[in-house]
Amino acid sequence: MATVPKTCKVILAESIARRLLEEVQETLRSIGNGKPRLAAFLANDDPAAVKYAEWSQKTCEENGFAFDLRRVDKEALEEELRLANVDGNVDGIIVYYPIWPENVSQDNYIKETVALEKDVEGLCFRHLSNMYHNARYLDPPANLKKSILPCTPLAILKILEHLHIYNPILADGNRLYGKTITVINRSEVIGRPLAALLANDGANVYSVDITGVQLYTRGQGIKNHRHQVEDKPGWGLKDVLPISDVVISGVPSESYKVPTELLRDGTVCINFSSYRNFDGPAIKEKASIYVPSVGKVTVACLLRNLVRLVANRPTDSDHQQARKDAFTEG
Amino acid sequence: MATVPKTCKVILAESIARRLLEEVQETLRSIGNGKPRLAAFLANDDPAAVKYAEWSQKTCEENGFAFDLRRVDKEALEEELRLANVDGNVDGIIVYYPIWPENVSQDNYIKETVALEKDVEGLCFRHLSNMYHNARYLDPPANLKKSILPCTPLAILKILEHLHIYNPILADGNRLYGKTITVINRSEVIGRPLAALLANDGANVYSVDITGVQLYTRGQGIKNHRHQVEDKPGWGLKDVLPISDVVISGVPSESYKVPTELLRDGTVCINFSSYRNFDGPAIKEKASIYVPSVGKVTVACLLRNLVRLVANRPTDSDHQQARKDAFTEG
Structure with a gap:
């Protein structure tokens, strides 16, 4: 008699997250770019957002990432994001939504404020539009920069x-x-x-x-x-x-x-x-x-996206090539 | 844009058969029992049966098995099978059906004539009954001899x-x-x-x-x-x-x-x-x-079954143990 289980197979997120995090660490080592920093902006007091922030912090720290939790007033959020966008020490930005539950377009405005190249959640219009069109790269036809998918x-x-x-x-x-x-x-x-x-x-x-x-x-x-x-x-x-x-x-x-x-x-x-x-x-x-x-797989995907943002950044040799191209073509 | 194929995936039997035959050869090496011999009885002139026999012969010979094609008159078949059942040089027996297309019970009689331990197609009542009852072994509770499933x-x-x-x-x-x-x-x-x-x-x-x-x-x-x-x-x-x-x-x-x-x-x-x-x-x-x-996967399964029959046979030490048990218990 074959052994048939009495109930269905229950799969816990943790086991799947663990495998993803191993891949993330391997990619991180292969691009050799130190310790990427995620700036996390908490401008509400939604308990689910706080919980997600705590998990993110723990998972970041366990996997060789730096995590900055920044509690900000919602009125100061746009200005804080603009500073983080140009801060060379910040590799990725996450914002916990909803900030204005009664005003979707206000939240959408904040989503667009996050710089495309630091948008770890893939919520900028350009990332979303790529996703809906099944396009995988941000820079066709070179196709060196991969588009980011929303974490969940x-x-x-x-x-x-x-x-x-x-x-x-x-x-x-x-x-x-x-x-x-x-x-x-x-x-x-x-x-x-x-x-x-x-x-x-x-x-x-x-x-x-x-x-x-x-x-x-x-x-x-x-x-x-x-x-x-x-x-x-x-x-x-x-x-x-x-x-x-x-x-x-x-x-x-x-x-x-x-x-x-x-x-x-x-x-x-x-x-x-x-x-x-x-x-x-x-x-x-x-x-x-x-x-x-x-949830734990979502956090693993957040780190996967962060590594992808780091890998998407132009390297020094890309900059030299770009300068060379500019001179040649100009 | 993701590349989506224009038509479905066509999978040829050959690619699946190849992997199965590698496993069969590995098992054959691990049991180290020389070159198993399959006796194949052709008592009709059904072109599909002849084709299946030719494929079986080719696959046997390519994979380290001996294949004896025995063309016999249908009236002589039962006696020939009884001889093969007790022939120590024959490891497995296959019969190409139908022999009496107009008489199912006559074909069934022939299926039962093949010795259980040489029935490479799993068509004896005992194998079929095990299959319908989802039982995997011929010798419970020892569970050393695996039941044979029909090849197709x-x-x-x-x-x-x-x-x-x-x-x-x-x-x-x-x-x-x-x-x-x-x-x-x-x-x-x-x-x-x-x-x-x-x-x-x-x-x-x-x-x-x-x-x-x-x-x-x-x-x-x-x-x-x-x-x-x-x-x-x-x-x-x-x-x-x-x-x-x-x-x-x-x-x-x-x-x-x-x-x-x-x-x-x-x-x-x-x-x-x-x-x-x-x-x-x-x-x-x-x-x-x-x-x-x-078809090619069916032939690979035929060889898989043949190796299983060889592995099911009592070894010399099993015989010694059986004799010892008989003396102890008698």
């Missing part, structure tokens, strides 16, 4: 890779082809970019929030390059959960639970809310794999 | 492993949990055992033939150990293909084609018929992975 969506992609949902036998850019994924959350920072990234890799993605369901795809067949979005009027979880291979939930509410009875046997379930969106005991009888939280 | 179903499991359809992050015996698979063919030698094996590994399997659809599962949830079968009256390909992650077809007809328009985008398609059951150009626009034939 990137963390969820890395988790799906670890769980073998990305099929490595398929070509890069096509490894989710044939998979149906539901993302419950359509925020601008996580749910929407995540749905687009998954669709760009070939999945059919149902993006669900209280306003309804949208289907993100790369279009008919396997030839399209950029995702398409289609409204599904009248659809709800009852329509999308029973056909989903993977369900990713991030509803910021203690009482919200994904209805277990609508999931198919063997669904892969990932929770990125700071509350438990899946019903603990029941989900383990139904899912094949359950990832109860993603 | 085993080849298809090995292909699904290679294609990462088996998720290695899940526990052994549960790696297809959550997958929906359609098998078009319910023959006693391939389709039915294959459906049972896939269900025992956790998949929902729709078994389709001209008489209708059956659903093979391990029952509700993830705790059951042995597959269950349920008739689905009135169901057809129109019901099962659109919900299948994997479609495996083995219809022995040149004109038969799986209706491409019913498949979901990104289905994994495997053909084990000697005819092409999938519509060549169209399937490459629809599937994510397409395996056009499995």
Whole structure:
């Protein structure tokens, strides 16, 4: 008799984060650029932001990075960011949102204030636009500077890779082809970019929030390059959960639970809310794999992005080349 | 822009067979038992059987095995098998079926005539019964002699492993949990055992033939150990293909084609018929992975089984132990 486990496989973020951090340290050693410094701006007193800042600090310090937590008044934030943008000792900048929960455009203004080359969260328009267009570099056609993906969506992609949902036998850019994924959350920072990234890799993605369901795809067949979005009027979880291979939930509410009875046997379930969106005991009888939280992988991706920003910076020889080119062409 | 391939990934049996044969050679070296001999009995003139015999001979000879093709009259077959059963120079026996296409029970009689310990195709009742009960050993509770699985179903499991359809992050015996698979063919030698094996590994399997659809599962949830079968009256390909992650077809007809328009985008398609059951150009626009034939993997599995039979044989020290036990206990 083969041994079949009694409940599903629970995968903790820590085990995935550890592998990512090993890769980060290796890249850091290979670029040999000392101890990169992350400046973290806390201008609210959201307990989730404080928690994220503490984790970030601990992980930075354990992995050879310097972490400066800067508590600032929200009115002083823009000026502080402008100083950090030009401070040669600061390699990356993170800001904890929301700062003005009642005013999205004010937060967006702050996101654009962070210098592109220090935006460790990939929230500047240029990074986001690249992501939505499935473009990987900031400097075509040279293609030396890689674009930055937002940390939580990137963390969820890395988790799906670890769980073998990305099929490595398929070509890069096509490894989710044939998979149906539901993302419950359509925020601008996580749910929407995540749905687009998954669709760009070939999945059919149902993006669900209280306003309804949208289907993100790369279009008919396997030839399209950029995702398409289609409204599904009248659809709800009852329509999308029973056909989903993977369900990713991030509803910021203690009482919200994904209805277990609508999931198919063997669904892969990932929770990125700071509350438990899946019903603990029941989900383990139904899912094949359950990832109860993603935070530690998000922090690992933050450091991965920071190393990428350092690697993106022009080296001294690049500067010499640029000066030479300027003289030759001028 | 990420590079997305224009058509699906076509995986040839040869590449998978090569890896399996390397493993077989390694096992053969490790048990150090000379050059195992396979006796192959051809008592019909089915061109597919002749082709399979030729491939088997070539693969045997290339991989350090001896292959005896014995063309016999069907009336002499039983007596020839009895001689081979007790011939110390014969390590494994294969018979090419059907011999009496009009008389299944006569073929079944021949299957039982082959000695259990030389049955390289796993077609004796004891091997088949073990397979249907998800039992892995012939000699519980010692569990030293592994049961043999029929070559083509085993080849298809090995292909699904290679294609990462088996998720290695899940526990052994549960790696297809959550997958929906359609098998078009319910023959006693391939389709039915294959459906049972896939269900025992956790998949929902729709078994389709001209008489209708059956659903093979391990029952509700993830705790059951042995597959269950349920008739689905009135169901057809129109019901099962659109919900299948994997479609495996083995219809022995040149004109038969799986209706491409019913498949979901990104289905994994495997053909084990000697005819092409999938519509060549169209399937490459629809599937994510397409395996056009499995024969070479089947032959590799035949050699894998032969090595397993050799490894199952009692060694001299086993014999001494058995004699000692007999004296002690008697």
